[in-house]
Amino acid sequence: xxxxxxxxxxxxxxxxxxxxxxxxVGGTAALDLVLVVVVYVALTTGPVTGMLAGSVAGIxxxxxxxxxxxxxxxxxxxxxxxxxxxxxxxxxxAAFPRFVMFVAATVVHSALFMGMYVVLGLKxxxxxxxxxxxQALANAAAGIIAFAIIESLPGAIERRKYRRSRR
Amino acid sequence: xxxxxxxxxxxxxxxxxxxxxxxLISTQVTTKRGVPMLEEVxxxxxxxxxxxxxxxxxxxxxxxxxxxxxxxxxxxxxxxKQQLGELQVRLQEERNMAQQYQALQKLLDLKASTPLMTTGxxxxxxxxxxxxxxMTVDKGTHDGxxxxxxxxxxxxxxxxxIQPSPRAAKVQLLIDRNxxxxxxxxxxxxxxxVVGTGAxxxxxxxxxxxxxxKAGDTVVTSGIDGIYPKGFVIGQIQSVSRGAGQYSSIVxxxxxxxxxxxxxxxxxxPPPATTEATGTAGANQGRE
Numbered sequence: 001x002x003x004x005x006x007x008x009x010x011x012x013x014x015x016x017x018x019x020x021x022x023x024x025v026g027g028t029a030a031l032d033l034v035l036v037v038v039v040y041v042a043l044t045t046g047p048v049t050g051m052l053a054g055s056v057a058g059i060x061x062x063x064x065x066x067x068x069x070x071x072x073x074x075x076x077x078x079x080x081x082x083x084x085x086x087x088x089x090x091x092x093x094a095a096f097p098r099f100v101m102f103v104a105a106t107v108v109h110s111a112l113f114m115g116m117y118v119v120l121g122l123k124x125x126x127x128x129x130x131x132x133x134x135q136a137l138a139n140a141a142a143g144i145i146a147f148a149i150i151e152s153l154p155g156a157i158e159r160r161k162y163r164r165s166r167r
Numbered sequence: 168x169x170x171x172x173x174x175x176x177x178x179x180x181x182x183x184x185x186x187x188x189x190x191l192i193s194t195q196v197t198t199k200r201g202v203p204m205l206e207e208v209x210x211x212x213x214x215x216x217x218x219x220x221x222x223x224x225x226x227x228x229x230x231x232x233x234x235x236x237x238x239x240x241x242x243x244x245x246x247x248k249q250q251l252g253e254l255q256v257r258l259q260e261e262r263n264m265a266q267q268y269q270a271l272q273k274l275l276d277l278k279a280s281t282p283l284m285t286t287g288x289x290x291x292x293x294x295x296x297x298x299x300x301x302m303t304v305d306k307g308t309h310d311g312x313x314x315x316x317x318x319x320x321x322x323x324x325x326x327x328x329i330q331p332s333p334r335a336a337k338v339q340l341l342i343d344r345n346x347x348x349x350x351x352x353x354x355x356x357x358x359x360x361v362v363g364t365g366a367x368x369x370x371x372x373x374x375x376x377x378x379x380x381k382a383g384d385t386v387v388t389s390g391i392d393g394i395y396p397k398g399f400v401i402g403q404i405q406s407v408s409r410g411a412g413q414y415s416s417i418v419x420x421x422x423x424x425x426x427x428x429x430x431x432x433x434x435x436x437p438p439p440a441t442t443e444a445t446g447t448a449g450a451n452q453g454r455e
Contacts, residue, residue, distance in 0.1 A: 048177050052186055068195050069191060070189075070195070071188075071192055072191070073191070077181075077184050077188060081181050134285060
């Protein structure tokens with residue numbers, strides 16, 4: 001059940017990511033919803049699930065893009081594993097730690113992703129830090145919002161049921 | 168089941184996933200030389216395996232050859248040592264023959280250069296008693312040898328024949344304490360008598376104290392004794408001391424190394440005693 005939920009979340013993130021990209025100049029969104037999903041899964045379920053989610057999501061993302069298949073998957077797998085380990089070792093339930101977690105995950109992911117491309121001589125990334133920083137902030141904001149929405153959903157349903165029963 | 172639960176082995180699982188991704192990436196990426204990265208990585212890794220295997224193989228082979236396969240080397244070493252010993256003996260023989268050849272060549276040169284009738288003789292024995300410095304040569308009366316014939320070598324005077332037998336002869340060396348020869352100092356023409364001391368040195372007597380004699384002067388035979396032809400080298404003056412009397416005390420180092428004599432020349436032509444006695448033709452006696 002959990003695996004299916006993760007796969008659905010990844011599919012939704014990819015769908016949303018690709019649909020958002022059309023509205024951005026140059027086709028590149030300053031937001032990586034797939035990475036947000038991976039970090040969320042890692043923080044909520046642990047390093048193994050986070051790593052598998054990152055691997056699968058990254059490979060699919062690579063396959064859908066024109067890049068080398070596996071580089072995004074490896075970067076997201078490492079980030080998912082690290083986020084899962086940190087989520088198990090530390091209490092990351094408040095908004096600020098989660099914000100920091102998303103920012104750090106984005107920076108590490110970008111460093112791994114770009115670093116591998118540069119090391120392999122496949123692509124150059126001149127002055128990437130502004131884009132990375134903006135993406136990190138955007139991902140963090142999206143992650144905080146996602147956590148807030150998902151954590152409020154069970155209570156909202158219960159409250160709605162309670163209100164209907166009072167009528 | 169806990170062993171099979173992959174969630175309890177997150178580290179290995181993480182490593183496997185990373186390696187899987189690296190392989191996946193390597194299949195798509197080529198190096199700057201145009202070789203697929205997977206192929207290059209596999210080749211690089213496997214070449215190290217090959218290098219290690221080769222190292223182990225060579226090490227085992229070297230150990231075998233250097234330690235366990237030495238039985239044959241030991242046998243070969245023994246044979247080579249034996250061959251070396253034989254060759255050393257042969258080398259010594261060859262060297263000895265070469266030295267003998269050189270000595271005989273010198274003797275032949277001396278024989279050719281002197282007008283005296285001579286015959287060559289080989290030394291077959293040394294002196295029987297240390298008190299008498301003699302030697303035995305392999306020529307005797309059958310070869311024309313007689314007593315009081317001079318015996319010479321390329322370096323100088325050796326002695327005289329004192330006891331010839333039909334096939335051998337005893338030679339009294341000049342260093343024998345009973346030997347004597349008429350001599351003169353080549354530079355100053357001062358005359359005297361050289362006598363043996365029984366040791367490795369000679370003594371020259373009856374040289375006037377007023378004669379100018381110094382160490383290093385060459386002493387040759389004077390020919391007045393009727394035995395030794397004139398002009399053959401006896402030795403060099405080693406030291407001179409002015410005595411209280413009218414004669415100087417002169418020590419001579421013999422020109423001949425008596426310990427290494429192997430062949431000598433016997434002078435068959437005796438110097439004319441009358442001429443020697445007057446001394447008028449003495450200077451040319453040895454060369455006539």
